[in-house]
Amino acid sequence: MATNDHILRLVRKALDEFDDTQLEVSVRRAVRIANLVGDTKYAIRLSLDLKTIGGDRETNAEISRMLMEDPSTWGSMTGPAEQALKAWMNDRKIEGSDNIDGGSLAQLEFWDKELKWIKESGEKVDYEKDLATRVRREQILARTRHLTFALLCSWERRLDYGTINESIFGGYRVKVDALLAEGVPDLLQQFSAVYRRLQEAADSAPERDVTEELSQAITTCRRILKAVVDHVFPAQKESAESGHKLDDPSYRNRLFEFTKRVIQSESKRELVDAMVAGLHDRFAAVDKMTNKAVHAEVAIETANLCALNTYVICGEIISLHTLASEKQGE
Numbered sequence: 001m002a003t004n005d006h007i008l009r010l011v012r013k014a015l016d017e018f019d020d021t022q023l024e025v026s027v028r029r030a031v032r033i034a035n036l037v038g039d040t041k042y043a044i045r046l047s048l049d050l051k052t053i054g055g056d057r058e059t060n061a062e063i064s065r066m067l068m069e070d071p072s073t074w075g076s077m078t079g080p081a082e083q084a085l086k087a088w089m090n091d092r093k094i095e096g097s098d099n100i101d102g103g104s105l106a107q108l109e110f111w112d113k114e115l116k117w118i119k120e121s122g123e124k125v126d127y128e129k130d131l132a133t134r135v136r137r138e139q140i141l142a143r144t145r146h147l148t149f150a151l152l153c154s155w156e157r158r159l160d161y162g163t164i165n166e167s168i169f170g171g172y173r174v175k176v177d178a179l180l181a182e183g184v185p186d187l188l189q190q191f192s193a194v195y196r197r198l199q200e201a202a203d204s205a206p207e208r209d210v211t212e213e214l215s216q217a218i219t220t221c222r223r224i225l226k227a228v229v230d231h232v233f234p235a236q237k238e239s240a241e242s243g244h245k246l247d248d249p250s251y252r253n254r255l256f257e258f259t260k261r262v263i264q265s266e267s268k269r270e271l272v273d274a275m276v277a278g279l280h281d282r283f284a285a286v287d288k289m290t291n292k293a294v295h296a297e298v299a300i301e302t303a304n305l306c307a308l309n310t311y312v313i314c315g316e317i318i319s320l321h322t323l324a325s326e327k328q329g330e
């Protein structure tokens with residue numbers, strides 16, 4: 001998967017070379033970037049400027065679907081592909097008629113050269129019609145140039161912001177990975193297994209049922225959280241002062257007791273407890289979705305958030321345990 005930093009470099013290269021590059025080249029670069037960032041509408045919209053007239057309809061449709069982040073929306077009449085086609089046809093409409101100028105950028109350039117050659121050869125042409133054609137096609141090129149440049153600028157702004165977030169999370173990930181590797185090393189491999197299952201589910205949907213992959217991923221997330229709790233607060237025969245059991249199955253009670261003992265700030269303790277409660281709510285939500293066969297895209301998104309929250313919370317718990325151990329050693 002391309003990182004924000006990699007895509008941002010592609011965007012800036014396209015912008016830096018925009019004025020010195022053929023429009024068709026800039027549009028191809030923009031289609032690639034739109035595809036990488038999941039901007040389906042503009043990936044297809046700009047690809048229509050590159051597509052020549054005619055060709056096999058099924059093949060043309062297949063090519064468009066290749067550029068869609070979610071091909072299942074194809075043919076929905078209101079999806080990004082239909083929006084892109086409508087915008088393109090409006091841009092190409094010939095004033096005063098129901099026709100459109102459907103040539104690709106390369107074809108428009110070819111016909112301009114052809115008309116120029118015809119005039120230079122001495123052959124008579126309809127000046128008024130020729131001028132109207134050239135003006136219309138120049139307007140098409142200008143609109144495409146403006147759209148492409150505006151999109152590149154918007155992606156640069158978005159990705160520049162995203163790269164900052166990626167850097168922040170990347171720094172946190174390095175810290176958490178180091179803590180997990182030292183405290184519960186097997187969990188890094190289990191997290192990798194979760195991400196693989198979620199990726200398999202995303203790649204397979206909506207062609208087949210992916211409830212098994214999602215269930216396995218959430219089950220592993222639960223096991224990961226329990227393993228972290230086992231590490232920071234092992235099971236005990238005695239119950240807590242509140243009467244809650246602290247045995248092996250009661251890992252939620254043990255986690256609550258752990259935060260109660262190591263976090264002095266009541267507001268911070270409430271925040272961590274709320275994060276944990278929210279994670280369990282997400283676990284339950286995915287279970288409910290898979291049992292009710294909710295749309296795969298929604299279930300996958302929720303499962304991804306479960307995996308991410310599991311990772312963040314486990315990092316928080318291990319970090320609290322490390323700080324508590326350091327204070328005891330002082």
